[in-house]
Amino acid sequence: MALNQRTSIHGQWGSRWAFILAATGSAVGLGNIWRFPYVVGESGGGAFVLVYQLFVLAIGIPVMMGEILLGRHGRQSPINTLKSLCVDYGTHRLWTLLGWLGVLAGFIILSFYSVVAGWSLAYVPMTAGGAFVDASAERVGEIFQGLLDRPLELLLWHSVFMAMCFAVVSRGVRSGLEKAVRFLMPALFLLLILLVGYGMGAGAFAESLHYLFVPSLRELLAGGEAGSLGALMLGAVGQAFFTLSLGMGAIMVYGSYLSSRSSIPQNSVIIAGSDTAIALIAGLAVFPIVFAVGLEPDSGAGLVFITLSAGFGQMPAGALFGTLFFVLLSFAAWTSAISIMEPATAYLVENRGWSRRRGAAVVALAAWAMGILSALSLNVMSGLTVAGMGFMDLMEFLTFAVMLPLGGLLVALYVGWVLPRRVAEAELQLSHPVFNAWLMLIRWLVPLAIALVFLNALGVF
Numbered sequence: 436m437a438l439n440q441r442t443s444i445h446g447q448w449g450s451r452w453a454f455i456l457a458a459t460g461s462a463v464g465l466g467n468i469w470r471f472p473y474v475v476g477e478s479g480g481g482a483f484v485l486v487y488q489l490f491v492l493a494i495g496i497p498v499m500m501g502e503i504l505l506g507r508h509g510r511q512s513p514i515n516t517l518k519s520l521c522v523d524y525g526t527h528r529l530w531t532l533l534g535w536l537g538v539l540a541g542f543i544i545l546s547f548y549s550v551v552a553g554w555s556l557a558y559v560p561m562t563a564g565g566a567f568v569d570a571s572a573e574r575v576g577e578i579f580q581g582l583l584d585r586p587l588e589l590l591l592w593h594s595v596f597m598a599m600c601f602a603v604v605s606r607g608v609r610s611g612l613e614k615a616v617r618f619l620m621p622a623l624f625l626l627l628i629l630l631v632g633y634g635m636g637a638g639a640f641a642e643s644l645h646y647l648f649v650p651s652l653r654e655l656l657a658g659g660e661a662g663s664l665g666a667l668m669l670g671a672v673g674q675a676f677f678t679l680s681l682g683m684g685a686i687m688v689y690g691s692y693l694s695s696r697s698s699i700p701q702n703s704v705i706i707a708g709s710d711t712a713i714a715l716i717a718g719l720a721v722f723p724i725v726f727a728v729g730l731e732p733d734s735g736a737g738l739v740f741i742t743l744s745a746g747f748g749q750m751p752a753g754a755l756f757g758t759l760f761f762v763l764l765s766f767a768a769w770t771s772a773i774s775i776m777e778p779a780t781a782y783l784v785e786n787r788g789w790s791r792r793r794g795a796a797v798v799a800l801a802a803w804a805m806g807i808l809s810a811l812s813l814n815v816m817s818g819l820t821v822a823g824m825g826f827m828d829l830m831e832f833l834t835f836a837v838m839l840p841l842g843g844l845l846v847a848l849y850v851g852w853v854l855p856r857r858v859a860e861a862e863l864q865l866s867h868p869v870f871n872a873w874l875m876l877i878r879w880l881v882p883l884a885i886a887l888v889f890l891n892a893l894g895v896f
């Protein structure tokens with residue numbers, strides 16, 4: 436069955452491990468280290484963690500396999516991959532919209548992702564300079580708010596981060612993306628281990644384990660701090676897609692550079708497993724420090740910037756380890772943001788015949804311009820709200836609660852129902868029973884679960 440004859444014009448990963456590092460680099464980001472702990476904190480701990488892990492397992496991994504197989508089969512940017520598959524297999528042209536939805540979601544995510552990554556960059560010199568040493572949580576909160584209040588500083592760090600992403604993506608798959616992750620991912624891993632060791636010494640490790648891993652049934656049914664089980668599930672599904680980089684073509688485009696001989700199911704399990712492990716480990720690095728100094732875990736988006744910084748400030752060698760923490764956070768954000776830029780960059784190279792440099796520059800500039808609105812929504816434009824949300828919150832809501840789950844739903848429907856079964860069979864190379872189990876999940880469970888979560892969020896039940 437010679438199904439796969441295409442090669443990518445952008446090149447291929449040097450090895451299977453390069454793909455795993457890059458895809459794990461994409462997955463592990465602000466979502467794990469900044470967002471996961473604060474969403475857990477807001478949703479009340481163990482109940483959320485449990486639902487989130489179930490979603491990763493039953494929805495995330497099957498959809499990831501679907502995205503990678505689409506990418507590897509089409510061997511182009513998501514838009515052109517879908518276009519080619521529609522031609523090759525006579526599926527309806529409208530499915531190309533799935534590629535466009537991804538590119539649009541990517542722009543939106545990148546625009547605010549870069550602003551938050553900018554906070555992290557700003558915190559490196561601030562923490563190293565001892566700004567938080569012995570500072571009260573209140574004082575740290577003022578310092579964070581002070582940063583948000585200064586539009587020029589926010590824009591500066593947002594620009595620096597975007598330039599860092601451009602520097603990598605403009606160099607292409609092998610000498611840009613692959614080179615960056617080969618250095619950054621091991622560094623990230625080492626830093627994380629170091630920080631967990633430090634957190635274990637902080638004293639509230641057992642309390643943190645309990646908080647993260649022991650859900651109470653009553654809490655689960657009531658939806659924890661999220662208010663209802665439906666709200667908790669919508670939060671968990673959005674976080675599951677975001678954290679695994681699914682629903683917008685990032686993993687799909689990385690899959691298009693993957694060797695035909697590498698196992699998609701195995702790789703997916705490794706990537707999703709590492710991402711989940713790192714989110715949990717990040718929780719175990721953050722909460723012990725928060726609890727050890729008697730702070731509350733539910734401070735929201737400011738959790739690692741305010742609460743954790745206050746915690747570090749009261750710990751021995753806190754300035755040093757705090758600095759390492761924000762270096763870690765910045766590295767993680769960097770290896771994710773480059774994957775968010777890649778689908779649109781690859782598309783411009785393919786369709787316009789542009790150089791990588793030019794494609795990456797246009798993508799970075801467009802996302803940068805849009806990010807300005809997010810940065811300004813925190814200060815000079817804070818009065819401008821829709822449904823009580825400022826621009827940045829609105830963009831976050833639009834992608835997390837709508838576009839990513841919708842993208843995941845469409846991937847599942849396309850792969851499960853529209854694309855000929857033999858394509859998935861040839862790409863996944865699974866034994867019959869395992870393939871059938873995957874097909875059941877992608878055809879029934881994934882669409883149903885996402886649809887239910889949507890309907891529930893709309894208040895239908």
Ligand code: PHE
Binds near residue numbers: 465
């Ligand atoms: N997975 C990344 C994180 O957890 C974010 C991301 C989303 C990256 C979508 C690529 C695509 O931070």
Ligand code: NA
Binds near residue numbers: 461464466677679
């Ligand atoms: Na992640």
